Amino acid sequence: MLPSYYEFHNPVKIVSGNKALDNLPSEFETLGAKRPMVITDKGVSGAGLTKIFIDSFASSGMTIGAIFDDVPPDSSSEVVEKITSIFRQNKCDSLVALGGGSVIDTAKGVNILVTENSDDLLEFSGAEMLKKPMKPLVVIPTTSGTGSEVTVVAVISDVKRNLKMAFTSTHLLPDIALLDPRMTLTLPPKMTAATAMDAMSHAVEAYINLQKNPMSDAYAVAAIELIRKNVLKAVSDGNNSEVRLAMANASTMAGIAFSNSMVGVVHALGHAAGGICHIPHGVAMNIFLPFGLEYNMPKCRENIAKLLLPIAGADVYARTPEPRRAEQMIHYLIELRKALNDLCGLPINLKQAGVTEDHLPEIAQAAMNDPSLIMNPREMDVNDALVILKKAFE
Amino acid sequence: MEEIKGFSNKILEINLTDKSWSISEASIKDREMYIGGKGLGMKLLYDRLKPGVDPLGEDNILIIMPGVMTGTGAPCSGRFEAIAKSPLTGIIATASCGGPFGIQLKTAGYGGLVIRGKSAHRCVLWFDHETVEFLDASDLWGLDTAETQKLLLASSTVKNTKSNLLDSVKVESADSKKEAILAIGPAGENLVRFANIASGHRFLGRGGLGAVMGSKNLKAIVAKGSHYKIVPVDSELFERLKKKANLFIKREAVTISMGKVGTATNVKFVNKAKMLPVWNYSFGEHDQAFRISGEMIKEKHDTKLNTCKPCSIMCGHKGKFNGKDAPVPEYETLTLLGSNLGIFDRDAISRFNDICNRGGMDTISAGGTLAWVMEAVEKGLVPHDVFAYPDNSHQVASDGLQQSESDKSAQYPLMFGSPCGIEEALESITKAEGFGKEMGLGSRALSQKYGGKEFAIQVKGLEMAGYDPRGSYGLGLAYAVANRGACHLSASLMAFEVFLGLLKPDTARAKPQFVKFVEDLTCSINALQTCHFTMYAYTLEPMLTKYTPKFVLKNLMLWLPEVALALFDFSIYPAFFSAITGIKMSSGDFIKAGERIHVLERYMNTREGIRSKDDALPERMVMETIIGDDKKRIVPLKEMLKKYYKLRGYNSDGIPVAKLFEQLQIPSEPCSIA
DSSP states (O other): OOOSSOOOOOOOEEEESTTGGGGHHHHHHHHTOSOEEEEOOHHHHHTTHHHHHHHHHHTTOOOOOEEEOOOOSSOBHHHHHHHHHHHHHTTOOEEEEEESHHHHHHHHHHHHHHHHTOSOGGGGOEESOOOSOOOOEEEEESSSSOOGGGOSEEEEEETTTTEEEEEEOGGGSOSEEEEOGGGTTTOOHHHHHHHHHHHHHHHHHHHHSTTOOHHHHHHHHHHHHHHHHHHHHHHHOTTOHHHHHHHHHHHHHHHHHHHHHOOOHHHHHHHHHHHHHOOOHHHHHHHHHHHHHHHHHHHHHHHHHHTHHHHHOHHHHHHSOGGGHHHHHHHHHHHHHHHHHHHHOOOOSTTTTTOOGGGHHHHHHHHTTOGGGGGOSSOOOHHHHHHHHHHHHO | OEEEESOOOEEEEEETTTTEEEEEEOOHHHHHHHOSHHHHHHHHHHTTOOTTOOTTSTTOOEEEEEOSSTTTTOTTOOOEEEEEEOTTTSSEEEEEEOSTHHHHHHHTTOSEEEEESOOSSOEEEEEOSSOEEEEEOTTTTTOOHHHHHHHHHHOTTGGGOOSOGGGGTTSOOTTGGGEEEEEOOHHHHTTOTTBOEEETTEEEOSSSHHHHHHHTTEEEEEEEOOSEEEEOSSHHHHHHHHHHHHHHHHHOHHHHHHHHHOGGGHHHHHHHTTOOOBTTTTBSOOTTGGGGSHHHHHHHTTOEEOOOSSOSSOOOEEEEETTEEEEOOOHHHHHHTTGGGTOOOHHHHHHHHHHHHHHTBOHHHHHHHHHHHHHHHHTTSSOTTOOOOSSSGGGBOTTSOBOOTTOOGGGSOOOTTOOTTHHHHHHHHHTTOTHHHHHTTOHHHHHHHHSOGGGOOEETTEEOOSSOGGGOHHHHHHHHHOTTSSOSSSSOHHIIIIISOOSOTTOOTTHHHHHHHHHHHHHHHHHHTOOTTHHHHHHHSSHHHHTSOHHHHHHHHHHOHHHHHHHOOOTHHHHHHHHHHOOOOOHHHHHHHHHHHHHHHHHHHHHTTOOGGGSOOOHHHHHOOOTTOTTOOOOOHHHHHHHHHHHHTBOTTSOBOHHHHHHHTOOSSOOOOO
16 A cells, blocks of 8 residues: 655666766766766775776866875764865865765765865754755765665764764765676675675665655665575675676665665664674674564564565565465575575674673663664664564574 | 404394294305395395285384495495385385494394394394394383484393393493494384484485384394404405505595585585475575585584594584584485475574484485475465474574564464474474374375375385486486485486586486496495495596596497496406405406396386386476476486386386396295295
């Protein structure tokens, strides 16, 4: 049944293909930009990806205004300010984010300052505080998981003031998400698996929570199916371009899905565990996803059951009796986690991820304040959170 | 220690009905013609077993045979054979085992053990080189195979304790290393048609020989051997052959990988060849198959050797599963209780394996039957509420998730891809409780009652092993004509077609010739009684085959199979026979003996009613393609069968003709031994 009312917004142009990067100069031309600034990190440059990017500009006649390749793992306001200054000095007119979540959020932050002609991010923090159309921003993800290339969100730390600033605005949406498999070929197996399960958690939570809608459902289902078909190959045979491109597409689709329908308890717990015990986000998603689904089952059994189709395939779905589909969906997810654990050691419980049991109450408490809970199908209290955490512990 | 030069032809004959025993003598001629092990055992059975007897009745006869090599210390010779009429198939069942019983039987001075009749009371048969005892087994009844063996080995006064075996278990026995046990578990006691017999941690697996013991009220057999030393007649030649054999084993690829990771090494080959059984042979590959591969098991489960003794290949392993030591499940178990049920969780498969091993039943038939039930429930042939478990434990998935109260899954306790209910189902089979009692009859019997014969993956009542023949046509023919049913060891063509890549798998060409050759060679190997896996090392490492360029060998095998077969040098086997027994045997004699054994077994089966119509594969293999198979392969059985009969000397109904009996010097009438 269709919801009586919903909104869905995704104006990001997707440019996807084995040599998609080669089309970038003409895409900038279309956007009216002539001097893009490239924001990336040492890891990306070290893996030779920045060079591939530069080479793709070589014959175009277009000039790269500046390159900054020292974005730290956690995006901070200091770095944003530093890059903003370089952008201005070099008279750049557009941005390229080449990297993972931190690089993309940093680029979004830079875009806020250069567009608003400001030096203080804090004044724009919050929901829909940005009013002006922003500079052209092209995002080239080098991981397949965050979906930041298609989301309205950026999270940036203000180290001096000890704040974590969240920005949400449709203006933050990039103009182009460029998916080129060459950008993820060198991603190590464990990181590939963790980011893939991040994308999986986006798609699955998008499909079961309260703000779901037919558009987000379509993206979520397609993303899950692509992940199922490709994730094990991506982890075991990282050099396979076809598989890498599929995973990049899945991640973007999952991003579109969750940015329109929001996420739920899995993300709430994941953010809390990440904040307190510094578990990488993808690892936390991998750990909590089946337990979050199990918790939500009484409120959304039918939706979970429907996800058996993309996560296990048509044969399995058709041959599984309807009353068993929801449990089977979770079972298939659990088996997928075990397979990933076998392949690359991706932790499947909190203990393996280095969390000690005495941290669980603190994580449960922190999760209660996470905005992800707002659209979760089942209202979670701190005791429920603790029960889930204990199940996920060992 | 007294010596036996070569072999003993003394056969220990037991009658459980009147608790009597005697010793008979096998003839030298039979030794020459049938070698020992499976061969001589078959002849002993032929001379004693009347056609048409009830496999679970008093008249069935169970024969346990050591081989010529058993006890000599030759490489891979810790094996023995059992033969009887099968309660699962109604025809002859043979099974080979690498447990310790064979050596103790032989070093007690016997060349064979024949068990007839039925004991009025539950008993244990105990014997040494000079006497036989029939002990009360009331206290052992109901115990699993491991507990039974442990208690019997711990008892120092077994021989003298006729009233209560358990009274004596506290005394550690100095003699325990000289004793070995054959024991059945609850499955055998409850006449599960695919119950097996344990010896140590190895099993006489197929055909339900455990139920034959159960039907005779025979819980266990204890052999106290180590009285005789088995000495080869030509020890100098024997030592040279041992060195050569070990060299071959150390160099050959198949045996090397068996030693490194065990039979589970086959998973990767079979999955790649798209012939891995998945969902009752609906699919031929799975993207999670790597989880049950030998290589992954070795990496994740801290595996160590756990082999038959003596052994040079060392395929048996144990490792940590579910936090404790357990045998690494063999390839067949990983597929039939794993992939074929849609399960890739190694710890779960280890638990299923443990239930089967302790309960004493064949993992292949148990798994094949479970897969049939899953498909039959799915198709609505078997009502999904047939399972009535005493508690709700099956609602907890193996991953620890407690399913919600609204869960209706209890109504569908067995389904592909889910471990839920499998452990309870296996337990219910061993205990013959509820629907488990029906499952204990095997997939053929179930399909006869409920319908669904087309997906009962069995031949002649024996559930198929873990290789889909649509990926290996030669194996398809071998399954169809194997004497004991869908057996992968009668002629392991998948090794030549898939693992070694020597014979094109998806063609009928040359398959009848190779099936016949490998069947005959296998029979001789099982008569000499050494490990099946020596076949690759002993035939491929000799110079002629080793140094023939592979492409030449492959083309010869496909286009001129008779010429290619002449290149296979297996002379080390008859050389071992000659060195041990002092009886001259050529390669020709050896393969002829294998043919004789095979044809005799076939003839005995035709006396039980087997005809050409029974040499059939499940419909799925000849009518349906594997889902997603681009090549649309189905086994071209008819084409191969006709040629095979001709090569074998069978008539068009699959019966050996009189001329063949003359050629092979098989007596058309048994020398009736009452």
